[in-house]
Amino acid sequence: MRIRRATPDDAEAVSRLRREIYSYSVVSPAAARHLITVHAPGERFLALVAEDGDQLVGWGSAGLNVWTSAAGQSGLSISVRPSHRRQGIASALAEQLHEHLRAIGASRVRSFATPDGLLFGTELGYVPSRELHYSGVDPRVLPEQPVTPEGIRIVTLDRLEPRQVYLADTTASLDEPGDSPLDAVSYDDWLAEVWESPGSDRSLSIAAMAGDVVASFAAIERDGDRAWSGMTGTVPQYRGQGLAKLVKSVALRRCAEAGITGAFTSNDDANRPMLAINDWLGYRRIETQTSLLLNL
The missing domain is CATH 3.40.630.30 (Gcn5-related N-acetyltransferase (GNAT))
Known part of the structure; x- marks a missing residue:
């Protein structure tokens, strides 16, 4: 398994991964390419993928929230294919993304966790805040x-x-x-x-x-x-x-x-x-x- 920066060529695999993990996800390959490539400079966005051989099995991203007046706010997202969980992939992604956020001046991070990922998030020190319902x-x-x-x-x-x-x-x-x-x-x-x-x-x-x-x-x-x-x-x-x-x-x-x-x-x-x-x-x-x- 290796972690590297995401590239536009990963778009189709990222789209498939999101649909596999989140049944309600609507992200076409073109939209995934846009997600990887189009961001405000001030966001200092970093996108990572995890690979097992030639399979993309994980996604992680982080950047500053430039749509709020509150200073130092940032966002982080991690997704790992169910068949590859509990192998340290999410932890490795989180480590690199947190390091990136500290380097660019973030003071607070927001992420979202499914019920399966809630324990992992709290073990990293995250505190539950709000609930978001998908329907x-x-x-x-x-x-x-x-x-x-x-x-x-x-x-x-x-x-x-x-x-x-x-x-x-x-x-x-x-x-x-x-x-x-x-x-x-x-x-x-x-x-x-x-x-x-x-x-x-x-x-x-x-x-x-x-x-x-x-x-x-x-x-x-x-x-x-x-x-x-x-x-x-x-x-x-x-x-x-x-x-x-x-x-x-x-x-x-x-x-x-x-x-x-x-x-x-x-x-x-x-x-x-x-x-x-x-x-x-x-x-x-x-x-x-x-x-x-x-x-x-």
């Missing part, structure tokens, strides 16, 4: 679509300018539950990492427009017959009209028309309004991950 739905089986309120029109994101969506995304995200506020997202970083991601399907993503303003939107990523709801948000002054339920309902219907049979999403346990919408749409919980924090 899925068959978009071909949905409740009746909500009525569109007067003064609101529905469009796909491919008909909009990216800055319109950026303003709605960054405004709606300000009170998104989490361990660090999402209050420092630059337009250039958002454009490169979100809007231009090859996994994003703007023809399936939906916005509710109030004039020229994006009042609410549901962003969809696609990998074949699977879809991921990356973000559904409503700008504060337009909340209370059922717009998030509307745009997500419309987006899922478009997914079904495009041949998608499984749609997945995740929600912080504190995000009760979105959890209620997903319950109404028919989402069923698949797995709960725990947010873990470590002070370096």
